Amino acid sequence: MKGPLLLLLTVWLYTQYGDCAALSSCSYPPSKWCSSLEAAVQCGVLKECLLSNFTKSHQKVDTVEVGLYYESLCPGCRQFLSLMLFPTWVMLGDIMDVKLVPYGNAQTCLLHMTGAAFPVIFCMESSGDVIKMAKNCMEVYAPDLKWESLMGCVNGDQGMQLMHQNALATQGLKPPHEYVPWVTINGEHTDELQDKAMDSLYTLVCSMYKGPKIPACGQSQKAYKSYCNKE
Incomplete structure (x- = not known):
């Protein structure tokens, strides 16, 4: 299930189960919390996963x-x-x-x-x-x-x-x-x-x-100095 349908289902699940999700026992390691809707709901991080996916989609x-x-x-x-x-x-x-x-x-x-x-x-x-x-x-x-x-x-x-x-x-x-x-x-x-x-x-x-600032476009590149012409 992908695209807008997944997003709508995710929002619906959060409105239904968001308050009690944190009370559920989480059987997934942190690296898998956003791997599925079931994992996100069970581990009480559905909102965070939703925001993360939203940010990534906007970066693209x-x-x-x-x-x-x-x-x-x-x-x-x-x-x-x-x-x-x-x-x-x-x-x-x-x-x-x-x-x-x-x-x-x-x-x-x-x-x-x-x-x-x-x-x-x-x-x-x-x-x-x-x-x-x-x-x-x-x-x-x-x-x-x-x-x-x-x-x-x-x-x-x-x-x-x-x-x-x-x-x-x-x-x-x-x-x-x-x-x-x-x-x-x-x-x-x-x-x-x-x-x-x-x-x-x-x-x-x-x-x-x-989009969100990335290190490659940050201030660090302005600090670059060339010493080629130094005596």
């Missing part, structure tokens, strides 16, 4: 979506993806989602065929030869995906359909895209957002995130 809703519309062989696109977007995602993956819309059959098929597409694409884009490194990158980051299967997509109707979908998504951008890489933040593009993303995507994502 509040994530910052960074969209990148790009050409897989474009030097500027490769630089932004490998030196800015991927490192930021590694550090801030808990508060950001990445939407990649590439012009290039191989990467489009990768996004469709494996959940590990972003690391594979980063590996390709940061290499000396995007196309030649595709197979090696797949073997490292997506070993369960067979090269033959990917090539079947790339060279077949499915790859063409996926590319067509990306073309429609790109053509539907408002304002229309004028160059690549074209960055959107939560589906929006402005010159200011583009400039901030190109200058420091990390800072931009932290500033756009409206």
Whole structure:
């Protein structure tokens, strides 16, 4: 049982049994108190579990979506993806989602065929030869995906359909895209957002995130000092 139905049932149970839940004998270890409705009621922590789940759901809703519309062989696109977007995602993956819309059959098929597409694409884009490194990158980051299967997509109707979908998504951008890489933040593009993303995507994502503060976006990063220029 998931979603709104579970939430409604949880609220109902709390209104019915919340006062007496603490009197029940709890046979679950603390790590399992929120593992089920029965455990939460028996251990008298239904309200706390409900609040915890509510907070987690809002943290997911509040994530910052960074969209990148790009050409897989474009030097500027490769630089932004490998030196800015991927490192930021590694550090801030808990508060950001990445939407990649590439012009290039191989990467489009990768996004469709494996959940590990972003690391594979980063590996390709940061290499000396995007196309030649595709197979090696797949073997490292997506070993369960067979090269033959990917090539079947790339060279077949499915790859063409996926590319067509990306073309429609790109053509539907408002304002229309004028160059690549074209960055959107939560589906929006402005010159200011583009400039901030190109200058420091990390800072931009932290500033756009409206959820609970996380250490990676806290004050500690401002205390960083460089001693490289000290004599």
